[in-house]
Amino acid sequence: MDIKVNVREAPGDCYVVDLGGEIDVYTSPKVKDAIGDLIDRGVYHLIINLEKVRYIDSTGLGVLIGGLKRVREHGGSVNLVCTNPQIKKIFDITGLVKIFGIFDSEESAMKALV
Amino acid sequence: MNPAVQNAIPELVELRIPSRAEWVALARLAAATVANRLSFSIEEIEDVKLAVAEACTAVIQHENHGEFIQLTCEALSDSLRIRVHDSGRHSFKATDGRPMDFDEARIAGLGVFLIRTLMDEVSYDVHPQLGTDLLMVKRLSPR
Numbered sequence: 057m058d059i060k061v062n063v064r065e066a067p068g069d070c071y072v073v074d075l076g077g078e079i080d081v082y083t084s085p086k087v088k089d090a091i092g093d094l095i096d097r098g099v100y101h102l103i104i105n106l107e108k109v110r111y112i113d114s115t116g117l118g119v120l121i122g123g124l125k126r127v128r129e130h131g132g133s134v135n136l137v138c139t140n141p142q143i144k145k146i147f148d149i150t151g152l153v154k155i156f157g158i159f160d161s162e163e164s165a166m167k168a169l170v
Numbered sequence: 171m172n173p174a175v176q177n178a179i180p181e182l183v184e185l186r187i188p189s190r191a192e193w194v195a196l197a198r199l200a201a202a203t204v205a206n207r208l209s210f211s212i213e214e215i216e217d218v219k220l221a222v223a224e225a226c227t228a229v230i231q232h233e234n235h236g237e238f239i240q241l242t243c244e245a246l247s248d249s250l251r252i253r254v255h256d257s258g259r260h261s262f263k264a265t266d267g268r269p270m271d272f273d274e275a276r277i278a279g280l281g282v283f284l285i286r287t288l289m290d291e292v293s294y295d296v297h298p299q300l301g302t303d304l305l306m307v308k309r310l311s312p313r
Contacts, residue, residue, distance in 0.1 A: 082191035114280035
């Protein structure tokens, strides 16, 4: 079981968090820390790239929701990049498609940032 | 489908893992392996994986969980029956001592919602001395 987290700066006062592997109860704290560190540094516009995520459970969703809640307090936003149908299905059935912007590419996610 | 399963001989797989986060992946992979033998679709196997992981996660996140989680997967001719047993005492009990109903229990929120959505049958048994069983069934779709 593994999780890869990479944070990089993107144009427009925004950061991209690349995630890869499996996000579950064991690995989600690492994701939470990465997102939390960015927000603590004053980064409120995030793109979270889930392209290489093979699996996500409710703890992973919880981390993303927590991040979104925090950035929204500062007028920020979180857009997700996701094309894996299995991962998209989880966002669909939980209704989270309504609160996250979910995009097929990083480029479109970036264009849609508030 | 595996001939033994097709001939209605139940196949039983049991796994006992420590009630710790790092072992949940093993439980979901075990359940996925059994589901695969029943010829579930890839999407259905992913449903089973997630439901088992959510059940194990719920146990781990409960403050009174036991030392181990017992996973039992029974491959039947028409379905996969899964039991997730937590030997913790007083699990899923309200502070006044009454058994909580499913939605009141600590395995609340998204995890429970996902389990209920992804599996065909979900129920639980609470035994004051023996712990808590979460029972889930995934039925094979007619093909």
